[in-house]
Amino acid sequence: MPDRLEIVVNQGPKDVIEVSRYQAVPGGAGSPVSPSGVIYWGAKSSSPLPTGNYGPKPISRRVTIKKWELLSDGAGTLNIDVVYNPSVTYGPMASGAVSPPGLGPSLNNQTLATGPVSNWPVRVLPTGSYVDIKVAGNPSVTGFVFTLYVE
Amino acid sequence: MRKFSLFLLVSVFVFVSACMAAMADTPPGTSPDGMNYTYSPSEGYRVFCRATHPGPLAGTQITLSATATYTNETGQIMGEAQSETLVVNVANTVWKRTWNVVLPEEATVVLDSGSGPGGMSLNGNNLTVWLFVPNNGVQQQFSWRLMLKPPARASSN
Numbered sequence A: 001m002p003d004r005l006e007i008v009v010n011q012g013p014k015d016v017i018e019v020s021r022y023q024a025v026p027g028g029a030g031s032p033v034s035p036s037g038v039i040y041w042g043a044k045s046s047s048p049l050p051t052g053n054y055g056p057k058p059i060s061r062r063v064t065i066k067k068w069e070l071l072s073d074g075a076g077t078l079n080i081d082v083v084y085n086p087s088v089t090y091g092p093m094a095s096g097a098v099s100p101p102g103l104g105p106s107l108n109n110q111t112l113a114t115g116p117v118s119n120w121p122v123r124v125l126p127t128g129s130y131v132d133i134k135v136a137g138n139p140s141v142t143g144f145v146f147t148l149y150v151e
Numbered sequence B: 001m002r003k004f005s006l007f008l009l010v011s012v013f014v015f016v017s018a019c020m021a022a023m024a025d026t027p028p029g030t031s032p033d034g035m036n037y038t039y040s041p042s043e044g045y046r047v048f049c050r051a052t053h054p055g056p057l058a059g060t061q062i063t064l065s066a067t068a069t070y071t072n073e074t075g076q077i078m079g080e081a082q083s084e085t086l087v088v089n090v091a092n093t094v095w096k097r098t099w100n101v102v103l104p105e106e107a108t109v110v111l112d113s114g115s116g117p118g119g120m121s122l123n124g125n126n127l128t129v130w131l132f133v134p135n136n137g138v139q140q141q142f143s144w145r146l147m148l149k150p151p152a153r154a155s156s157n
Helices: B002-019
Strands: A006-010 A016-021 A037-045 A063-085 A106-116 A130-136 A143-150 B034-040 B044-051 B061-064 B067-071 B077-082 B086-089 B094-102 B107-112 B118-123 B126-134 B140-148
Touching (some): A037 B118, B044 B094
Antiparallel strands (some): A016 B118, A037 A143, B118 B126
């Protein structure tokens, strides 16, 4: 059984984005990502989404990124840069490029996009690093779930 | 409108503050059930929702015993006897505990792959957070992050 998100997006008048069931990483909040599977971020706002970093995730073992998936609560634009810190000794803010700067995962009047990582500068996240996403530009969607599939 | 938004912002802080028992980033089982939060420069505000199943533990044996009464045609009790006992094993169950929070317009809620066994939905400014709690005696925890944006500024020209 694939370790992946199952997401229900209600695009009706209630404006709801809901993660109905997902495989949580064992260990609870803030725990390092250790099994193969997914690393994801989900966000929802009643107003336009803020830009900037959405929260670093610690990596407890070397993982290889296989692909990405971006789902929003409505058709619109959203641009994401995947960034990382080689080590927390470099400070809490992840800023090193994982996806090509300015050419990362994006939605262009879509609700779902997915893609390979073959052209990403960094596809392997070392043990002890932190991975984060950075929402750039002027997002027009108010909710999204971004998933990195890793091994 | 801005005053109202500010009021909502303050209200959420008061609500969260009122719900928290301690400000400690602790694993499940070391803080009481309920909500609290932590703040760190890298993550901002992380709100923890914790709960423990209130029912009997799975596998608990409950013994039911009965007294058998014998009654004749006239309704007269003719005798009593201890009936056989019945042992009931408490099955595995999972309850869902839900919290409802009203968010200010400036708030964005974020979950991630370490959030825990639960989920959340936002309907307008009404946030619903839920946590799945099995009857194994272990406290469960779901966490989410609150991102606060500054109120939109009026044009200065």
